[in-house]
Amino acid sequence: MPGLISQRHRHFEKLLEKAEPLPDLVTAVVCPEEPVSLDGAILAAEHKIIEPLLIGHPEKIMAAAKELGRDVTKFEILPAETARDAARMAVELVNEGRAGAVMKGHLHTDALLKPMLDKTTGLRVGKRFTHVFVMDVPGVVHPLIVTDAAINIAPDLETKVHIVQNAIDVAISIGIEVPKVGVLSAVETVTPAIPSSLDAALLSKMAERGQIKGGDVDGPLAMDNAVDLGAARTKGIRSNVAGRAEVLVAPGIDSANMLAKQLAYISHAEGAGLVLGAKVPVILNSRSDSGMARLASCAVASIHYHRTVGSQL
Numbered sequence: 001m002p003g004l005i006s007q008r009h010r011h012f013e014k015l016l017e018k019a020e021p022l023p024d025l026v027t028a029v030v031c032p033e034e035p036v037s038l039d040g041a042i043l044a045a046e047h048k049i050i051e052p053l054l055i056g057h058p059e060k061i062m063a064a065a066k067e068l069g070r071d072v073t074k075f076e077i078l079p080a081e082t083a084r085d086a087a088r089m090a091v092e093l094v095n096e097g098r099a100g101a102v103m104k105g106h107l108h109t110d111a112l113l114k115p116m117l118d119k120t121t122g123l124r125v126g127k128r129f130t131h132v133f134v135m136d137v138p139g140v141v142h143p144l145i146v147t148d149a150a151i152n153i154a155p156d157l158e159t160k161v162h163i164v165q166n167a168i169d170v171a172i173s174i175g176i177e178v179p180k181v182g183v184l185s186a187v188e189t190v191t192p193a194i195p196s197s198l199d200a201a202l203l204s205k206m207a208e209r210g211q212i213k214g215g216d217v218d219g220p221l222a223m224d225n226a227v228d229l230g231a232a233r234t235k236g237i238r239s240n241v242a243g244r245a246e247v248l249v250a251p252g253i254d255s256a257n258m259l260a261k262q263l264a265y266i267s268h269a270e271g272a273g274l275v276l277g278a279k280v281p282v283i284l285n286s287r288s289d290s291g292m293a294r295l296a297s298c299a300v301a302s303i304h305y306h307r308t309v310g311s312q313l
Helices: 010-019 035-046 058-068 083-095 109-117 157-173 195-208 223-227 229-234 253-265 291-307
Strands: 025-030 050-056 076-079 101-104 130-136 144-147 180-184 216-221 247-249 270-276 282-284
Touching (some): 010 130, 010 291, 025 035, 025 083, 035 050, 035 101, 050 101, 058 076, 083 101, 109 282, 130 253, 130 291, 144 253, 157 247, 157 270, 157 291, 195 216, 216 223, 253 270, 270 291
Parallel strands (some): 025 050, 025 101, 050 076, 101 282, 180 216, 180 247
Antiparallel strands (some): 130 144, 270 282
């Protein structure tokens, strides 16, 4: 696949190298009924990262495969007339132990997540659902995790605790031993007039007290002194995180989404998208994602599953 190789970034290549030897992750692919979403699942299957269960309208799936020039007869196709039916079936497959991940196809994210959030039959495990982008940014020596850019619109402090903890957990899964978490605000000082700076300070203290585990959390940090050591030193900030952050926690969905898209479209980064906090990883991709981004999303899901859920089976 020469076209794909030219788009690769070194951090994502390492994730693929880590994921490919693992057992194929059985993945419920919901509504892969148009070429882009179907091709992502097939590509990950070819790399031995996932074993897709294609859920949706069979005729639409076959039409998408024909348009791609791909053969899907070797994959199991589970008929579902509507997106709602397909999403519910994916949840059932997970609850039955037949699938270890869910992958978004051609449907709205809300429609995908709604049955997962059902208090009785869904995939809740006592955590908030949160979103992470694991990003491969040219010139940055480590993967950069941005959260939450897709699920929680204006998270309160309790939700931010889950956002930070889920991001730490996935960072550890991909090989960052003690993730450095920068909680972002417009300023790097605690300022009562800026609520995000107060939340950042509280999250930092909660991590210090063990209420958030596994990472080194510092905030508030402005973007410059979170990722640039020179900026941190110029402003007199001394911490293990300042200037070295590997996880960036934005105040809300607006800022997180803008940050991720700026990195993608101006800094030429690739982003692997996941929803965490459910019983299994949920792979989210955009129609505009490259083949490498789709592969990396599946790779992160597989690595995280085998370190957490799979290790407990």
